[in-house]
Amino acid sequence: MSMQPWGAPQPQPYGNGQAAMRAAHSDRERAVDVLKAAYAEGRLSADEYGARFEGVQRAKTYGELAYLVSDLPVGPAVLPMAAMPMMARPVYAPRTRTNPLAVTSLVLGLLCLPTFGFFGIPAVVTGHLAKNQLPRTGEDGDGMATAGLVLGWLSVGGWALLLLLAVVS
Structure with missing residues (x-):
């Protein structure tokens, strides 16, 4: 220059x-x-x-x-x-935006791991909301939403299993 x-x-x-x-x-x-x-x-x-x-x-x-x-x-x-x-000639390629609900779902899902806490249901809800928004908005974040859903459902399943074991014993 x-x-x-x-x-x-x-x-x-x-x-x-x-x-x-x-x-x-x-x-x-x-x-x-x-x-x-x-x-x-x-x-x-x-x-x-x-x-x-x-x-x-x-x-x-x-x-x-x-x-x-x-x-x-x-x-x-x-x-x-x-x-x-x-x-x-360079090709102009703008960066696509990441869906905030997908990020939220992933963060909540990750918070379920150390605490086995109450973040499972919010992770599942935000993950499903993100999955519904992604095709309409064209944003990135499908993998994040999927990971948040999986971790959230694992947490919900763990709580259900603990509740079932508590009722049985």
């Missing part, structure tokens, strides 16, 4: 001068048009569109704009294709 006269680092994602050129408002508008078209065609989810839109508004160079639309078909290209070889 080279430094600009006022001290801010200047990113050069593609190693050429054009990618480091400052983007104008009209360049951002073209990038937003590409994002709108991709969203309308179903190529982007609402969350991806929102994240990329914010990135376009913060972008200062052609290279940053090109990065945000690099995996989308573009009409008027933000950066000429000759300046950006196909193998050098």
